[in-house]
Amino acid sequence: MDRYAVIGNPISHSRSPAIHAAFARQTGQRLTYEALLAPLDGFADAVAQFRVDGGRGLNVTVPFKREAFALADAHSPRAHAAGAVNTLAFGPDGVYGDNTDGVGLVRDLRHNLGCRLEGSRILLLGAGGAARGAMLPLLGAQPASLTLANRSTDKAEALVATFREQRGSIPLDACGFSALAGREFDVVINATAASLANEAPPLPPGVFAPGALAYDMMYRRGDTPFLAVARRNGAARVADGLGMLVEQAAESFVLWRGVRPDTTPVLADLRRQIDG
């Protein structure tokens, strides 16, 4: 059977093995998918061993996405734009690196949440790996504008500067959180790690336009701090990143197997497990 895995450190919490097992059952693909713990200083060796053992592809998670980028012989345009890789495919021509996080986000927003991105004013919060990976797919959705806001304004400005060419005619700007006062957005996406510290980014309350969707890339049972604040400040709809997790996995599955799984029942099962 073809062998795949998710590699990271830590890794025991990963839901990817369950998601890919469900995709394989549903599509009749014969494969195994496991969780691999790599030492913090031993990512490349762990990948090499996995290939020697017959591995066909890997998902890569924290903290190895940049190392995976360096290890790949060729990259998809979106991996190139992100400077990070979450999917490796091993073939006769070498190692191919892709980044499916951002496209997974866009698929979740569009297909699962019915969110119209075209013509929307999008606010993306954060300037780390997750925000970087989301930039190109969000620009590709043809929003009315894309604004990147971050605690460290210089990082937001530096990130936006690297997308000047890809933005086409779409207005793209960067700022700190306080500079958002007086502006409003149709879609507000939290790609900061604030929720991990049980905090919400300090946004001015008026950023949610009537009908706005608030989206947190983090997921958990109940509202994240950002989603709770968004509800209080008038967001019409809120959603967490569980759908993004399932959709990025589906994109990896398509790359490896050439078959698109139906994510709807897999996402519903996962949601039931999380909500207990």
Ligand code: NDP
């Ligand atoms: P990084 O460590 O690369 O980036 C962290 C970002 O969060 C930086 O912009 C940092 O700002 C900001 N930040 C950290 N703490 C705070 C705070 N207390 N208040 C405001 N801003 C803060 O993380 P990632 O980009 O890799 O991940 C970000 C989030 O996205 C995580 O919650 C992760 O779980 C989630 N994620 C979800 C995925 C999914 O499939 N659902 C996939 C990938 C990520 P500064 O620059 O000022 O330090």
